[in-house]
Amino acid sequence: MQNPLVPQWLRGVDPNELDHRIWPRTAKRSENGALEIAEVPAAELVRSYGSPLYVIDQEEFESRLITVNRAFSDAASKVGTSAKLYYASKALLTAEVMRWVVDAGYSVDVSTGGEMAMALAAGVPGERLGLHGNNKSLVEIGRAVSAGVSAIVIDSEIEIERIASVAGAQDKVQPVRLRVNSGIHAHTHDFLATAREDQKFGIAISDVPELVAKIRSHSHLKFLGLHSHIGSQIFAVEGFVAAAERLLELHAQLLSGGDIPELNLGGGFGIAYTQDDHPMPIKDIAARIASAVAAKCRELGIAVPKLAFEPGRIIAGPAGVTLYSVGTIKDVQVTESGSAATRKYVSVDGGMSDNARPALYGAEYSATLATRRSAALPALSRVVGKHCESGDIVVNHAMLPSDIAVNDLIAVAATGAYCFSLSSNYNFVPRPAMVAVKAGQAKLLVRGETELDLMGRDLGLMPGGEA
Numbered sequence: 001m002q003n004p005l006v007p008q009w010l011r012g013v014d015p016n017e018l019d020h021r022i023w024p025r026t027a028k029r030s031e032n033g034a035l036e037i038a039e040v041p042a043a044e045l046v047r048s049y050g051s052p053l054y055v056i057d058q059e060e061f062e063s064r065l066i067t068v069n070r071a072f073s074d075a076a077s078k079v080g081t082s083a084k085l086y087y088a089s090k091a092l093l094t095a096e097v098m099r100w101v102v103d104a105g106y107s108v109d110v111s112t113g114g115e116m117a118m119a120l121a122a123g124v125p126g127e128r129l130g131l132h133g134n135n136k137s138l139v140e141i142g143r144a145v146s147a148g149v150s151a152i153v154i155d156s157e158i159e160i161e162r163i164a165s166v167a168g169a170q171d172k173v174q175p176v177r178l179r180v181n182s183g184i185h186a187h188t189h190d191f192l193a194t195a196r197e198d199q200k201f202g203i204a205i206s207d208v209p210e211l212v213a214k215i216r217s218h219s220h221l222k223f224l225g226l227h228s229h230i231g232s233q234i235f236a237v238e239g240f241v242a243a244a245e246r247l248l249e250l251h252a253q254l255l256s257g258g259d260i261p262e263l264n265l266g267g268g269f270g271i272a273y274t275q276d277d278h279p280m281p282i283k284d285i286a287a288r289i290a291s292a293v294a295a296k297c298r299e300l301g302i303a304v305p306k307l308a309f310e311p312g313r314i315i316a317g318p319a320g321v322t323l324y325s326v327g328t329i330k331d332v333q334v335t336e337s338g339s340a341a342t343r344k345y346v347s348v349d350g351g352m353s354d355n356a357r358p359a360l361y362g363a364e365y366s367a368t369l370a371t372r373r374s375a376a377l378p379a380l381s382r383v384v385g386k387h388c389e390s391g392d393i394v395v396n397h398a399m400l401p402s403d404i405a406v407n408d409l410i411a412v413a414a415t416g417a418y419c420f421s422l423s424s425n426y427n428f429v430p431r432p433a434m435v436a437v438k439a440g441q442a443k444l445l446v447r448g449e450t451e452l453d454l455m456g457r458d459l460g461l462m463p464g465g466e467a
């Protein structure tokens with residue numbers, strides 16, 4: 001009898017199978033049934049770099065950079081314009097990743113001084129950076145202007161004077177965009193259009209003309225255009241289209257005051273984390289957005305502006321896999337709709353400190369047994385971490401072989417975006433290392449943290465401290 005706790009979308013899933021809509025293309029089982037990524041056995045990676053371990057399939061990441069760039073560039077050129085791509089570094093930021101991104105011709109979107117410092121240190125030229133954030137300090141703005149960033153995205157009226165004064169002091173003209181609170185908010189499958197979305201980012205549509213006039217009145221600012229970002233992990237292309245149309249109406253209105261070269265429509269393109277996720281191919285999304293932009297421009301009688309996009313998750317997410325070791329296992333009896341059901345709790349050596357998304361957003365993931373292929377019956381399992389929180393879930397619903405055992409390795413798919421970046425040291429758990437794999441070779445990108453790293457910041461432990 002089917003376990004009533006198994007969600008519909010997980011029924012009939014073969015626990016040994018690696019669905020390449022979810023797993024990197026190079027993830028496969030070797031002859032002995034063990035998982036390998038880019039021809040490197042998962043077990044070998046854990047032996048060399050420890051567990052848990054973030055693994056990035058370099059080829060998957062690089063090919064996604066190309067596919068996404070091509071999708072938007074081709075779609076834009078079909079409607080007589082161009083598309084500039086900013087990789088959203090908040091998704092995954094390491095020095096090596098910055099090199100892949102820049103080599104693929106991307107610019108980089110950073111949203112804090114820390115991300116900017118990291119990107120610059122990794123060799124990203126200042127003019128390839130765009131700076132975001134709803135609370136940029138004078139220091140951050142000063143560093144951005146000195147670095148010659150290609151755009152600063154203004155998020156509130158206060159920032160207009162702030163950026164103008166910094167640019168003036170450095171005798172520079174700083175290109176800026178204005179982030180608009182378009183009233184469009186998208187969830188995975190649908191979107192909501194209101195007059196003004198109740199959130200912290202951007203400027204209300206009704207205030208935009210006045211603020212753009214203010215920007216234009218400053219000789220040290222150059223107005224590049226409007227910006228919108230309607231959310232993340234979005235499948236509903238209609239949300240992007242609705243936001244683009246709202247922004248273009250404003251854009252057309254503002255043209256009477258001067259040239260506006262660009263329109264930035266942000267990121268947010270969704271990926272498949274589980275069998276339940278069916279994102280539209282990015283080529284189709286790009287084509288739909290570009291043709292809607294062109295149609296709206298025709299209707300408004302204006303030229304199609306240059307377009308800009310800021311994809312993060314769609315590039316980094318599917319390239320990442322996290323490896324964990326199983327520590328404890330228990331079967332928990334649950335009563336569901338009056339009948340008894342069992343959920344297998346499989347505890348691993350990481351958790352919400354290396355992947356906060358299930359706890360933060362109720363995000364679902366897919367897991368597989370990495371050590372071997374198993375012919376045992378699949379058991380509904382929940383992969384949980386080692387933290388002192390009952391919400392410390394790594395994979396909420398997984399079908400794992402019922403003979404899963406202590407010291408087995410588990411691999412979790414699509415962890416390349418917003419896992420390393422959102423990681424923490426909760427419970428003084430050191431953060432895992434990150435390794436890139438390509439064509440049978442592994443390269444350590446970020447070393448694993450040690451307990452000494454964590455203790456090293458506490459002055460009470462220093463000689464002469466109070467401890």
Ligand SMILES: Cc1ncc(COP(=O)(O)O)c(C=O)c1O
Binds near residue numbers: 132231
């Ligand atoms: C302004 C902005 N641009 C781009 C992104 C990237 O979004 P995603 O990784 O979903 O593509 C974000 C993410 O929150 C964002 O806030």
